[in-house]
Amino acid sequence: ADFLMQGINLQPLWKYLDIKPDLKQPALWEAYGKLNTAVLRLSDGCPFNCTYCSVPKVYRQFGARPPERSLAELQLLVKRGVKNIAFYDDALVFEAEKVLMPFLEEALKQDILASVSLDASRGSRKVNLHSPNGLNARFITKDLAELMVQAGFKTFYLGLESVSSQWQQRTGSKVSSDELARAVKYLTAAGTEPTSITAYQILGHPHTDVAELEASMHFANSLSIRGMQTVEVIEEVKISLAAQKSCHT
Template identity: 35%
Template sequence: MMRVLLVNPWAYDFTAFDLWSKPLGLLYLGAHLRQKGVQVVLLDCLSREDPDACAPQNTGPRRLREAGCGGYFQEILPKPAFFSSIPRHFRRFGIPRDRVLLRLKELEPPDVVFVTCGFTYWYPGAMVMGELLRRVFPEAFLVLGGIYSTLCPEHARNLGFDALVSVADPLAVAKALEELLGVRLGIHDYHDFFSLPPAFDLYPRLSYGVVLTSLGCPFSCSYCASRALFPSFFQRPPEEVAEEVQYLHERFGIRHIAFYDDALLVRAEEHFLPLAEALLRKNLPVVFHLPNGLHARYLTHEVARFLKRARFQTIRVSLETVSPEGQKKGSAKVTNPLFERAIAALKEAGFAPQDVEVYLLFGWPATEEEDVLASLAYVRNLGLSPRLALYAPTPGTEDYRVFFSEETEPLWHNKIAFLYRRGWHRLYERLRQERKW
């Protein structure tokens, strides 16, 4: 029997927080491999429920803690030379390295190891993990995949792995892995891919669950790489998603579930509304969270009522900027009147203003500091809570092609590094001290 180890490595960054974060692609891979008779083991260095995880220094706000979120254990590391001018500590987040090493030595040697890497600028964690795996399992075949290897394939080829999966779309990933492993996964379309739930049972314990009801996004925002990662837009059957939610609750006792969708409300009459109705029929004691921003364009009164009735608690709406020029540069998916209509619908449905958070892009090259200040004032005047989303230059986006195409070092994609590079760190720190967001 083939033995496969799935690894989600540490986060090497200035800051990191577990906001319903699970390596969903890796867990789907584990489910399909296991169905084909492969022995699968998971090592998630960012699992706070792991027996080897240490208590975090930052536990996070109470509301997020109650929903299963929280900080990671962190260790201060020497800064890469690239970050020498940034007056912040560079850290490793997750299970301590010495405990990870002991865990690896206790495992039966795998034939193949799959390492994922989310953010492009988190690649140091994947690199260190690859070196560790090579030392402990010299005979194993090491494969690197994830967002980093998809958006930065040339850079990823230098990390010393035996093979690279430089695609993110599940059908393309399945084809690549079949060629690498010689195992027929039987994933011919997205229905096949979603026919199995993610292998959450590989975790010893879960404090929350995550669900993906769709792949991709029909919009092409200039700052977002969703279309580069998932060229097609696919929505799962609502009843199938509701069954998965029920499975997560009944199998693991989960009471908090986050939706990972980039475009949950698109074609709401065919997708979200039937899903909400199915969840209401099941009447599960589960609270739902939407950490990704909702499209204000589709937030109608009917949608808002179903969000409230179906116990969606964390509501975040994307605005990005109040500047009409900036909105047009982004994708023209939202305007101020559309946004105000969406907020009115949420309030009428029973959501208190403090329950609604609004994403504003901070540091985006299409805007200036005065645009951010105007956007903050606009959101505050509506009685809402602004949430600054720090802009990170991302390969595969239109913004990156226009502004940053000559950059080759993925560390430069780090949102904190870009904050300092653009000179916006002073405004950011001032706003933090004044508690403007």
């Protein structure tokens, strides 16, 4: 028989199985042999309700994981020689002052991560951090950008989706073009190469036309950052090859 659950509360499953798992115990990374790349999450869920996103259907609310567990898992990964760690939180920079920033500050304090501003002779291992899951540019402040770069973040993926303000409002008002441009400014000022910043864009959405797609591509190009297109719903949308070419020249 199947056991059906909804949301992120696993207590019904633990009760059914009659077990009491230690939620502070890191994932079983020891089961892997040579491990160069790994993933980590500090939180679950997202406070936004974007019309094109499935996360609200799975996670009903945003919630941080136990910080001691996240730090222990990071330390385990570093000890195992992992060189690249991708954070797969759906809202990594939401309430950063309560979740991400204390985590990074403690990881630097404990020498789990090597600060890029410190001499490598301190003995900390060099680890590259990545954020492939689409950061909300609205919450990237000057202090947060500097801390993320200091802690070793090498790539930043920002959720733009569309440069159209009307489309942004219709789908949830998650972020504006001005907020994304401001985030890029903070990240580059902190030392990030523009080519290490990517703006996600949605192609084929039923409420998007070719002109908006081209405008989004040109907007990313105007900031000297990369643009990455993801397919939402394809409805005979023809993208101008000339526009794509101009954004890469």
